[in-house]
Amino acid sequence: MGLLGAGTLLAAGGLRVYAGRPSHAHVAVVGGGFGGATAAKYLKILKPDLDVTLIEPNRRYYTCPFTNLYLGGLRDFESLGHDYRELQEDYGVRVVPDFAEDVDVDGRRLKLAEGSEIAWDRLILSPGIDFRWGALEGYDEAAAEKAPHAWKAGPQTHLLRRQLEEMEDGGTFVLVAPENPFRCPPGPYERVSLIAHYLKRNKPRSKVLLLDSKDNFSKQGLFMEGWEEHYGEMVEWVGLSNDGRVIRVDPDRLEVETEFGTIHRASVLNVVPPQKAGLIAHRAGVTDESGWVPVDPNTFQSRKAPGVYVIGDATEAAPMPKSGFVANNHGKVTAAAVVADLEERAVPKPTWANTCYSVIAPEWGITVANVYEVHDGELREVPGSGGVSPSGAPADFRRNEARYAEAWYAAISQDVWGTRPPG
Amino acid sequence: MVVVPVLLWSGDASEPVDENAVGAERAEAVARTCAACHGTKGGFETDIPSLAGKPEAVLEAQLLAFKRDEMPGATVMPRLTRGYEDDELRAVARYFASLEAN
Numbered sequence: 001m002g003l004l005g006a007g008t009l010l011a012a013g014g015l016r017v018y019a020g021r022p023s024h025a026h027v028a029v030v031g032g033g034f035g036g037a038t039a040a041k042y043l044k045i046l047k048p049d050l051d052v053t054l055i056e057p058n059r060r061y062y063t064c065p066f067t068n069l070y071l072g073g074l075r076d077f078e079s080l081g082h083d084y085r086e087l088q089e090d091y092g093v094r095v096v097p098d099f100a101e102d103v104d105v106d107g108r109r110l111k112l113a114e115g116s117e118i119a120w121d122r123l124i125l126s127p128g129i130d131f132r133w134g135a136l137e138g139y140d141e142a143a144a145e146k147a148p149h150a151w152k153a154g155p156q157t158h159l160l161r162r163q164l165e166e167m168e169d170g171g172t173f174v175l176v177a178p179e180n181p182f183r184c185p186p187g188p189y190e191r192v193s194l195i196a197h198y199l200k201r202n203k204p205r206s207k208v209l210l211l212d213s214k215d216n217f218s219k220q221g222l223f224m225e226g227w228e229e230h231y232g233e234m235v236e237w238v239g240l241s242n243d244g245r246v247i248r249v250d251p252d253r254l255e256v257e258t259e260f261g262t263i264h265r266a267s268v269l270n271v272v273p274p275q276k277a278g279l280i281a282h283r284a285g286v287t288d289e290s291g292w293v294p295v296d297p298n299t300f301q302s303r304k305a306p307g308v309y310v311i312g313d314a315t316e317a318a319p320m321p322k323s324g325f326v327a328n329n330h331g332k333v334t335a336a337a338v339v340a341d342l343e344e345r346a347v348p349k350p351t352w353a354n355t356c357y358s359v360i361a362p363e364w365g366i367t368v369a370n371v372y373e374v375h376d377g378e379l380r381e382v383p384g385s386g387g388v389s390p391s392g393a394p395a396d397f398r399r400n401e402a403r404y405a406e407a408w409y410a411a412i413s414q415d416v417w418g419t420r421p422p423g
Numbered sequence: 424m425v426v427v428p429v430l431l432w433s434g435d436a437s438e439p440v441d442e443n444a445v446g447a448e449r450a451e452a453v454a455r456t457c458a459a460c461h462g463t464k465g466g467f468e469t470d471i472p473s474l475a476g477k478p479e480a481v482l483e484a485q486l487l488a489f490k491r492d493e494m495p496g497a498t499v500m501p502r503l504t505r506g507y508e509d510d511e512l513r514a515v516a517r518y519f520a521s522l523e524a525n
Contacts, residue, residue, distance in 0.1 A: 041463075042455070325459050332455045348448060353456045353506065355499050369499040371506020385506030389498070401498050407469035408460050414467045415458045 016116035017109075018096070020051030025342045028110055028120035030100040030280050032056030032084060034063070034324040035312030036126030037416045038331030044091040046339045052092075053118060055110065057099040059083060061417070062153035064184065065324045066409050071150070071161055072194025073201075074362060080153060086418025103284045105305045122338050125286070125293075126312045126327065127278025128152075129183050132291065135274040136176075136249060143251035147269035151183060163268045164195065169203035171267030176246045176256060177212045181292070182275050183313045183322045185218040186368070190358040191270070193223065196231040197361055209264065210237045211256065213245040218321070219358060219366055219388050226360035226398075246271075277314035284308055292316045297379045298350050299337035300330055309334045319381055320372055326354045328416055350374065357405035363395075365402030450514035453507065457515070466525045476524025482516035 020026025029040045032054055040054040060081045069075035087093040096118070102111040103123070110118040131149065133140045139147070150160040167173070173195055177188040192210050199206040208231070216239075217223075227235040238244035248257040254266045276282075276291030286293050286302040293310040294303045300315065302308045311330035313322040320326045333350045340347050352372035359365050370386035372379050389401060413419075457465055457474065465474030474482065488494050490504035490512065504512060 328459050329456060332458075333452075336452060348452055351453045351456050353503060355460065355503070367499050369502040371503060373506075382506040385502060387502045397496065397498070400496070403470050404460075404498060407471040410469050411462045411467050411471060412459045414462045 017119055018053060018094075018116060019119040020053075020121070024049055024051045025121045026051040026053065026119065027122045027124065027338060028118045029054045029124045029126065030056075030110070031126035031128060031278070031312070032058070032061050032095070033126060033128055033312065033327065034065075034412070034416055035128075035327035035331045036124065037061075037084070037087060038328045039124050039126065039311060039335050040093045040331075041087055041091050041416070042332045042335035043338065044093055046335055047342070048092070050339070050342070051094070053094045053096055053120075054084070054087065055096045055098055055100045055112065055118065056084070057097060057113075059097050062157075063324065063413070064151065064153045064187075067150065067153050067157045068187070068191045068194045069359060070157065071164065071191065072197045074194065074197075074359075077157070082413055082417035083420070084417065086420045090418065100280050101283070103280060103308075105284055105308060108307070122307055122309065122342065123284075124309045124311060124334060124338065125278075125280055125284060125314065126310075126331070127280045127314050129275045129313050129322075130278050132274040132276050136178075136271070137247060138249035138251065139271055139273055143249060144271070144273075146251040147249060147254060147266075147271050149271055149273055151187075151272050151275075160268070160270055164198060167203065167206065167267045170205040171203070172207045172209055172265070173199065173268045174209045174211065174256065174264055174266035174270065176249070176269075176271045177210060177214070177217070178272050178274050179213040181316075181318065181322060182272065185321050185323075186223075186356055186358045188212075188272055189217060189219070189223045190360070192235055192237075193226060193231075193358075193360040196227070196235050200231060200234060206234070206267075208235045209266075210235070211244045211246050211258065211264065212237060212239050215239045215241050218356075219368055221391050222366040222389055223358070223360065225391060226364055226366065230361045230364065277310075281310060281314050286310055288316075290316065297374045297377070299341075299347055300334045301337070309338060317379060319370070320352060320354055320379060321356065323354055323356050324412065325356060326352075328412060329353060331416075352379065355408070357401065357408055359402055359405050360398075361402075363399040363402050365398060365400075365405045367401055367404075445508070445510045445514040447514075447518070449511070450518040453511055454515050454518050457519075464522055465519045466522065468525065473525055474519040475522040477520060479516050479520035482519055483513050486512040486516055 029036045043052045084095045099113040148156045148160045150156040196208045243258045243260045245259045246256045254269045286304045293315045312327035355369040366389045368388045371382045489500040
């Protein structure tokens, strides 16, 4: 039962129930990514006598951020893996390697796939995203085995990399990008950049085509400038107004059809499908008709279930993007709000920020950075703050932002999971 | 765990209270955001510098210079520091300076 042997293990008719120690509040956190692992760690930093249980099925967690560097041949996949030893050993978080499949909000119980239950006083859900299979005609789970999404790190990422390695020189890589909102708004554009980098080096007669359901995207001007600088004609972006919206996927023929009937044939087809909040958010009944989770912008407590907090990509937090940086930020603010709530203190004023690095080529990085505040009950950008990297900046500015991108990845990984080598 | 609702002066328990403008708690809350690039408690050194234990005067001067766009070649810091009051930046400088250097 993990490291906190003092926790109560109630046995009721063969059912195992994990609870906190008597007279210590118990917070359960579902999901060990950027949001959940951060929340668990900062709960223990802010209130060491709290019992904190983190439920995450993967013993080693691979981040979706920076998988594009792996796909482009700039990074080893194992460097994207992190485990929970530091959270357990240095911070006293109890980690349960299981999948939370249901929750009883009124009874304050979580049901885990292996049969045990978690009794909690406060619940933080950081479930990330699920895909809306079938929302794009022809694109279901089986189709993803032929035309990968690679929008969650793992086997899908390896599959896409293998397909790129097997692709013939002179082939076409096609990426299908969804409408807003979706995980990692600059992600599709960074991905085509770094795949173009790989192809330019290894299969220089190839093409990269991005079919987009939008006319505008994150850091658009900077991406376009970078593509022209590094890849010229190799990268083509087709937006909504130019018939870029894909309405049907044929995974067997690796073909896609657009709104106005154009058929594009791919050598390698990467579909980033429409998305929604992860499963447990739906089971908890905290999502709305959009498929995402509405929250109080000061605390990220669910608007539908008191005592349940939801953070990260699963939430409706615009204008904050669904980024790893933001999920980490949610984790800290929510940890402070939960502690204040348990101690019956006023909720501290939240601090919201985002910094997103994108790498277009090995020494060519760009950023967007913003600070947010709650104004009249809504999140907004702090007037006068934030923005993207300057356009037309000199090469050493781009080189610095590429260098800082790597530094950011190391630092945020330290802040979320720690720096212990794999055990 | 029994939760007793507490009536605040604002009359609404979900309304955040910020009674002492830039006290230590507020400084720490802002500083937690910095950790995503500078490491937990600002103590992780990469190409992005560690902040823990640096002299307060240096940190304060740098943060204010970022905000006023007086740091040539700076990347994200001017855009971020413009999101905070000068007093918040001073309090953050004081907080990081109070920590032990790694």
